[in-house]
Amino acid sequence: MPSVTLAPAGDYLTLSHGASDMRFHAIWLRDNASDPDTRAEANGQRLIALRDIPADTTIAEATLDGERLRLRFMPENKTVAYDLSWLQAHTYDKARPEKAGWLADGVETWDAGLMDGVPTGDFAALEAGGAALGDWLGAVTRYGFGKVVNGPVEDGALFRVVDLFGHVRETNYGRHFEVRTEVNPTNLAFTGLGLQAHTDNPYRDPVPTIQVLYCLESSAAGGENMVVDGFAAALRLKAENEAYFNVLAEHCARFEYAGEAGVCLISRRPMIELAPDGELIGVRFNNRSLAAVQDVPFEKMALYYAAYRRFGEIIDDTAMEVTFRLNPGEAFVVDNTRVLHARKGYSGEGTRWLQGCYADKDGLRSVYDAWRRQALAEAAE
C-alpha cells in the first residue's frame, strides 16, 4: 500500500510506494501540476510561469485516493491530483551515475559484431509506416545508424528517406550534394581516395545531426561504406586511459571550412561532448577540417595529442567497424553526433554516384517516440 508523509514545514512530501521512498518538493509538484489552469488541455503546454506560483508554496494536505495523490497547496489553497505512476516515472530522488561517460536509456554501443545485424528497412515498408517504420526508427535511435534497401533508383529519392522522419537541413552545400569523383575537388569527399572515418561538418554549430547517403550508381570496384560507433570508441578510450577521455572532453577543439568563396565556417567544440552531468552526448572527429587547437593549455597539449592519436587508432581498428556496400537504390542514415562514417578507396573504372543530405535527429526521435506512445496506448486499451 502506498503511503504519503508531509514534512513538518510542508515544503516537501515523502511518497512510499513498493520498496522505494520518493521525496518531492512542494514547488516542483505545484509547477508540474496538470490541471487545466496550469497546463493547456489541447497541447499540454504550461499556461503559467513560475512567477505566477508563490515562492512560499507549501503542501497543506496530502491524501491518497487509490492510484491518485491529492494535494492542497498554500497560500493558493489550490487542490491538484497526480497519478502515482506519473510521479514514479518522474522521480528525481534517486541515485545517479557518478562517472562521466554514461549513456541515455535505449542507447546501445556496438562494434564489428553488429555486421550481421545492421538495422535494415525495406523502402516500401518504411513508407507504409506503422510498425516497420517504428521498429527501424527505434533501431536507428538505439544504434545511431540504419540501412534502407529496395528503394527506387532515381534522382532525389533520398528526400523520400528524409520524409520518413523529418526535414532536410539545407546548407551552403545545397538541399543535397552529389558525391562523385571530380577533377578539381572543392571538398575531399568528392575524390576517389579512401577517407578516414569521420563525422560530417564539425565546423557547423549546430552540426547536422543526421546524414543520409543514397546510392544511385555503383559500378566502380571498392568504395564500400563503413561506420564506427563513436560512443563505443569514446568509451573504449576511457576504459584504456581515463586521462585521454577527460582531456578530449574537457577542452574544445576547433574546426574550420573556408574552401569556397563566401564561406567561412568555424566552430569551437570538444571532440567528446558530455552533458553537464556526464552523459556522453556527442563525438566530433574529422582530420580534414580540424583547425589549429588553441584551447588546450601548453602543459596539456602533449597529452591532448596523445589522446587524439589513440582515439583515431581506436576508430581505425577494424574490430570497431561495420562495413557494407551500398547498391543502387540503397541508402544509409547516420546519427552524425555519434556514428562516424567512411568510404574505402575505389578505382577510377566504372562510376559511383551517391546523393547525400542532412536532416535532424530530434525529428527522427519525435516520430519514433510519438509512434511508441501511440503503440503503448493502443496495447493498453
Add this chain to the structure above:
Amino acid sequence: MPSVTLAPAGDYLTLSHGASDMRFHAIWLRDNASDPDTRAEANGQRLIALRDIPADTTIAEATLDGERLRLRFMPENKTVAYDLSWLQAHTYDKARPEKAGWLADGVETWDAGLMDGVPTGDFAALEAGGAALGDWLGAVTRYGFGKVVNGPVEDGALFRVVDLFGHVRETNYGRHFEVRTEVNPTNLAFTGLGLQAHTDNPYRDPVPTIQVLYCLESSAAGGENMVVDGFAAALRLKAENEAYFNVLAEHCARFEYAGEAGVCLISRRPMIELAPDGELIGVRFNNRSLAAVQDVPFEKMALYYAAYRRFGEIIDDTAMEVTFRLNPGEAFVVDNTRVLHARKGYSGEGTRWLQGCYADKDGLRSVYDAWRRQALAEAAE
C-alpha cells in the same frame, strides 16, 4: 627581433616575439603545417590524418627568416615554414579565463539602454550586400538580434531575409509558420495573450539557432515585440548569486512538446549552457514547454527552483528589455541560443499577422566572417 629556442629533446620550441614567449609542441606544429602535402591548396582541408604523422615527431632544426619560421621535423626529415603572424594568432601558450561564464570575443551584452541603438538594416541595402550587409550581420553577431525595415509587405518576404545569410531550418511547423490569433490554438504563440520572454523550441536538439519574425499586418493595439539578452541575464544572475548560476549550468532541465499528432519532441539540456572550459554559449528559457525537471538531486532542487525563479525575475525586469513595434514590412532576427523574445498582449480589435521561420546562425556567422576576411584582405592590398 624575434628569436627561437629549441627544447633539448626537440619536442617543443619557444618563440620570443616582442614581449611574449610562446611555446609550441613539435606534434602540434607538424599537424598544423600548411604545405601542399599536408593541406589541400584549393580548399585548405587537411590531406593527412594524425596516423600519418609519427608519434615521436621532433623538431631537429629551427631557423628564423624574416617573418617566417622554418622547421625541420624528424623522423620525416620534412621542412615546413610558418608565418610568425599565424603562429602569434594561434598561440595556445597563454592565460585563459579561470571562471565560468566568459564570453567569446566580439559578443557584447546589453540591456534596455540599447533601445536607441537597435541594429537596424534597410531591406534593399541588405539585399545589395557589401558593407551594409556586413555591418548588420556583425551587429547581429555582437548583440544577438537585429531589425530589418522597409521590406516588402508580401507573403513569404521572410525568406528573403533568410536568403541574406543562410537557409531555412524546416521543422514540423513547416518551412514557416503563421502567427495570428486562432480560436483553437495548438501552440500558445498563436493567441492574443502576452507571453513571457522565452527562447523558441528548447524541446528541439539542436534548437533552431536563428528565428526570423516578419510583420505583414499590424492594426491591433499592443502586441509590441521585446527582446532580452539571455547572456546579460545569466551574468547578472551570476553576479547576484553564483550558486544560482552554477545550479542552472550544472544540471539539465527537460523540455517537451507533444501538442499535435505524431509529434513528441523531448530534450534534456541545461537552462544555462557552458562550453567545457566555461564559455557561456547558450540559454534555454521557456515556461510553456519546460517539462518535469528530473536531473537535479533532491538536495539541490529547492536551490534549483530558487535560481530558476530569480532568473525569470531578471528576465522580466524592464531594465533588461528592448521593446519595439514591428510595422508591416519590418522583421527581426534573433539568435535563439542567446536572446529571448516576447510579445506583449494585444487586443482583439484589428489584426496582427506575422510570419516566422527558423534558420541557423553558423550560416550567418559564416557569411559575416567571409565578408570580413575579404574586407580585411582588400584593405591590406
